[in-house]
Amino acid sequence: MFAIGIILAALLVLLSSCTPPVVMLVNPRNGDTRRCSRAEVGAASDDYVEATRIRACVHQWRSLGYVESEKLTAEQRAR
Secondary structure, eight states, rough: OOHHHHHHHHHHHHHHHHOOOOEEEOOTTTTEEEEEEEEHHHSSHHHHHHHHHHHHHHHHHHTEEEEEEEGGOHHHHHO
């Protein structure tokens, strides 16, 4: 039973580390920028909760046409 607890704890650490602490998004049509980070989504004592909030923030802006800044194409960057 102890081993399962350790495995679950390690899994949570890995999952929470998948989301960077700050994600910058850009609207390729007009250059407007948005930021999803701890400051924008609210700090949480649990890293997993915080990472989930940041992912939800990113999803919200993606649904409105924003793209992560590092995923912009060369053409989009030139605008």
